[in-house]
Amino acid sequence: MNGEPTTTQGELRLAMLGMIEGNGHPYSWSGIINGYDPAEMAKCPYAAIPQYMGRQPLDSVRIPGARVTHIWTDNPAEAPLVARASLIEHVVAKPEDVIGHVDAVVIATDDGDDHVRRAKPFIEAGLPIFVDKPLATNVPDLKQFVAWHRAGATILSTSGMRYAPEMRQAEAHRQELGDLRWITSFTCKTWERYGIHALEAVSPLLGPGFISAQTMHQDGSDVVHLTHRSGTQVTLGAIHDAYGSFGAVHLYGTKGQLPLRLTDTYPAFRGQLVAFIDMLRTGQRPLPMEETIELMAVLIAGIRSRKEGRMVLINEVLAEVR
Secondary structure, three states: OOOOOOOOOOOEEEEEEOOOOOOOHHHHHHHHHHOOOHHHHOOOOOOHHHHHHHOOOHHHOOOOOEEEEEEEOOOOOOHHHHHHHHOOOEEOOOHHHHOOOOOEEEEOOOOOOOHHHHHHHHHHOOOOEEEOOOOOOOHHHHHHHHHHHHOOOOEEOOOHHHHOHHHHHHHHHHHHHOOEEEEEEEEEOOHHHHHHHHHHHHHHHHOOOEEEEEEEEEOOEEEEEEEEOOOOEEEEEEEOOOHHHOOEEEEEEOOOEEEEEOOOHHHHHHHHHHHHHHHHHHOOOOOOHHHHHHHHHHHHHHHHHHHHOOOEEHHHHHHHHO
């Protein structure tokens, strides 16, 4: 993915829907697509957003060929603030009001237990959707997304870490690393909401084939140990208050080792959004839905392991889903 849309013909209209505590994606994602007003964006309650947006030349912040035209937020008072900051023309009273006026919908909340409810009206209306990570963190909801996918719905959900240039540096060093034996990947916040960042930062290096998950839990943290069919072991840390260590990855191979660290959120988010817009235009998915399903099964297995105090096989979860 080169970070640019494949074509700019015929501007796509997008709706940005939902905003919950701790997640300012409606500000950042809409601003990355539309461009933004610096004075209004400076009022964003998530200080990191105007900071990383402001490091880009203002006239470069835009994704040609698409525009966020409609906004709805859970707290109605917040939608006009996002609209002014991110140059969105229409604020709607309820999410379903965008049906018939947009080409696709972005569900911008990161609660994996609430995405089926939010997505349902738009799936039923035949609209393609992008769902913020994680897609689903329980078996019944994941089963529902699988059923919608099999019925022909267009659904994409990824972490921006998949597109972070820093994470993809590993591809150029594979010969120096030799065979991978162990990977560590770190995130702040909770396993449920942010574990997918740690997982998807490294899963493209290994591909599908996760075998098991075992969680070591203490108050404020989960450390999840994964095994993979390649023989590589993966340790994912989710330490709630360790914000300063977010996006740290270390690869250990038979010939060498390589530390990686996310330094700029902007290109990761932009690459993620370009991938969705390209999918809308071309009909080609940036990754198979089956891969996303497996990654959600890993998250669910980590939750189950924490609750039940045992190692959980990923196929155990996938069998329940499929």
